[in-house]
Structure formats: C-alpha cells, structure tokens
Amino acid sequence: xxxxxxxxxxxxxxxxxxxxxxxxxxxxxxxxxxxxxxxxxxxxxxxxxxxxxxxxxxxxxxxxxxxxxxxxxxxxxxxxxxxxxxxxxxxxxxxxxxxxxxxxxxxxxxxxxxxxxxxxxxxxxxxxxxxxxxxxxxxxxxxxxxxxxxxxxxxxxxxxxxxxxxxxxxxxxxxxxxxxxxxxxxxxxxxxxxxxxxxxxxxxxxxxxxxxxxxxxxxxxxxxxxxxxxxxxxxxxxxxxxxxxxxxx
Ligand SMILES: NC(=O)c1ccc[n+]([C@@H]2O[C@H](COP(=O)([O-])OP(=O)(O)OC[C@H]3O[C@@H](n4cnc5c(N)ncnc54)[C@H](OP(=O)(O)O)[C@@H]3O)[C@@H](O)[C@H]2O)c1
Numbered sequence: 001x002x003x004x005x006x007x008x009x010x011x012x013x014x015x016x017x018x019x020x021x022x023x024x025x026x027x028x029x030x031x032x033x034x035x036x037x038x039x040x041x042x043x044x045x046x047x048x049x050x051x052x053x054x055x056x057x058x059x060x061x062x063x064x065x066x067x068x069x070x071x072x073x074x075x076x077x078x079x080x081x082x083x084x085x086x087x088x089x090x091x092x093x094x095x096x097x098x099x100x101x102x103x104x105x106x107x108x109x110x111x112x113x114x115x116x117x118x119x120x121x122x123x124x125x126x127x128x129x130x131x132x133x134x135x136x137x138x139x140x141x142x143x144x145x146x147x148x149x150x151x152x153x154x155x156x157x158x159x160x161x162x163x164x165x166x167x168x169x170x171x172x173x174x175x176x177x178x179x180x181x182x183x184x185x186x187x188x189x190x191x192x193x194x195x196x197x198x199x200x201x202x203x204x205x206x207x208x209x210x211x212x213x214x215x216x217x218x219x220x221x222x223x224x225x226x227x228x229x230x231x232x233x234x235x236x237x238x239x240x241x242x243x244x245x246x247x248x249x
C-alpha cells in the first residue's frame with residue numbers, strides 16, 4: 001500500500017480529476033467518488049494516460065448528498081483499501097436562476113449536494129483521523145461564497161456555509177493532528193463552466209486580472225500544499241485561487 005489514502009468526492013469531474021492526478025503523482029493512493037454511472041470511464045482513461053493503474057487509484061460510487069450512502073462508501077473503502085488520511089470534498093453542482101424564479105427543488109439540490117455532502121462524508125472519516133492523530137480535509141468552496149453572484153443564491157449560500165463549517169471543524173480537531181481548510185476557486189475551465197453562455201464567459205474572462213481562466217492544476221496545486229505534512233500549522237483558512245478576480249483577507 002502507498003503512503004497515504006486520499007478520497008476525492010466528485011473526483012471524476014474537471015477539478016476532481018486534476019486533484020486526483022496531482023495526489024497520485026505525490027504517491028497517494030487516490031479514490032475518486034462519482035455518482036452518475038459511466039462518468040468514471042473518462043477519469044479511468046485520464047488516470048491511465050497519466051501513468052496510473054489500479055495499484056495507484058480506485059473509484060467509489062456514492063451520492064454524497066445522502067448521509068447513509070456516504071457512510072457506506074467510507075466503510076467499504078476503509079475495509080477494502082484502508083483508512084482515509086486525506087479527504088477532498090469537491091462534489092458540486094449548479095442550478096443557476098434568480099431567487100424570484102428559484103424552485104425549492106433547485107434550492108435543496110444545491111444545498112444538499114454542495115454543503116450537506118461535506119457534513120455527510122466528513123462525519124464518517126473524522127473519528128478515524130482523530131484516533132490516528134493525523135488527517136487533512138480540504139473543502140472546495142468558491143469565489144462566489146464571499147463575492148456573491150447573480151443567479152446563485154443557492155450556490156453562494158452553500159459555498160459560504162462550507163467556509164463556516166471549515167473554520168469551526170478546524171477548531172474542534174486542531175489538537176488531534178487534523179487540519180481543515182477550504183480552497184475557493186474562481187473561474188476554472190471545466191464542464192461546469194463550459195455551460196456558461198459565451199458572452200458571459202467572455203465578460204468573466206475579461207475581468208480576471210491574470211488574463212486567463214484557471215485550470216484544474218491551479219486548484220490542485222493549492223490542495224497539494226494543504227494536504228502536505230508540512231502544512232500542519234495551517235488550519236481553518238480559505239485559500240483563494242482566482243487569478244486576482246476577488247482580493248480579500
Ligand atoms: N469550475 C469552476 O469554475 C469552479 C469554481 C469554483 C468552485 N468550483 C467547485 O469545484 C468543484 C468541482 O467542480 P468542477 O468544475 O470540477 O465541476 P464538474 O466537472 O461538473 O465536477 C463536479 C463533480 O461533482 C460530482 N457530483 C455531483 N453531484 C454529486 C453527488 N450527489 N454525489 C457525488 N458526486 C457528485 C460529479 O460527479 P458525476 O460526474 O458522477 O456526476 C462531478 O464529478 C465543485 O464543488 C464546484 O462547485 C468550481
């Protein structure tokens with residue numbers, strides 16, 4: 001078995017895949033969680049292309065908006081592969097619409113998938129991390145948690161909730177060798193942003209001081225630092241990876 005085991009929820013998505021490859025390159029055994037059957041195929045191809053096989057990585061099916069399904073996934077991983085040392089909560093969806101048109105279904109889908117999922121999975125790994133005296137949790141929030149965005153009351157609320165969760169849990173487990181941090185990406189080129197209308201996309205890109213969209217690697221590099229042994233004194237933070245589009249703290 002490799003050094004440490006990392007679980008990435010939403011691991012087969014754009015940012016998730018970038019994080020998985022970066023972690024595997026550092027020697028972690030990486031498990032990518034997914035929910036839509038078939039969505040893991042592209043991930044498997046990309047991992048293989050990057051030089052990784054079943055000895056280096058695996059997949060785990062679960063709807064992380066469901067507490068019991070998340071618990072079953074964690075239990076299955078820990079009994080067949082080993083204890084989870086690193087958790088990246090990356091699963092997320094958008095259901096963009098102004099509040100005046102938003103349905104309860106659109107509200108709850110985003111809150112459950114983007115925020116409750118962080119509780120659902122973390123709750124099942126946190127005791128083991130504390131008992132073993134080591135753990136790294138990184139929650140993927142968003143620039144829109146602190147900036148706000150038209151048509152994203154549900155998404156911004158969920159992502160802001162992640163920041164409160166991160167700071168509070170960081171305090172609860174600091175003495176146990178477990179760190180809890182957030183990463184807030186700006187506009188990153190993935191399927192999620194490919195859905196953005198072209199004129200809005202150009203407008204968004206024009207407003208980014210670095211002059212380009214971010215890549216999954218940009219996010220993965222921040223994650224790599226936060227999961228490292230060397231980052232043990234860094235906890236409860238929110239690392240912005242947004243090309244300077246929103247400068248704060
Ligand atoms: N792209 C950006 O500009 C950007 C900016 C800020 C923050 N973020 C955040 O970064 C994270 C990754 O986004 P992305 O851009 O990589 O999007 P993406 O390519 O659409 O990936 C999202 C992933 O979440 C998974 N997922 C959705 N619902 C799930 C559920 N109920 N259970 C388990 N997995 C679920 C999807 O799995 P399936 O493929 O199986 O459906 C998919 O792999 C999200 O939390 C997003 O909010 C993205």
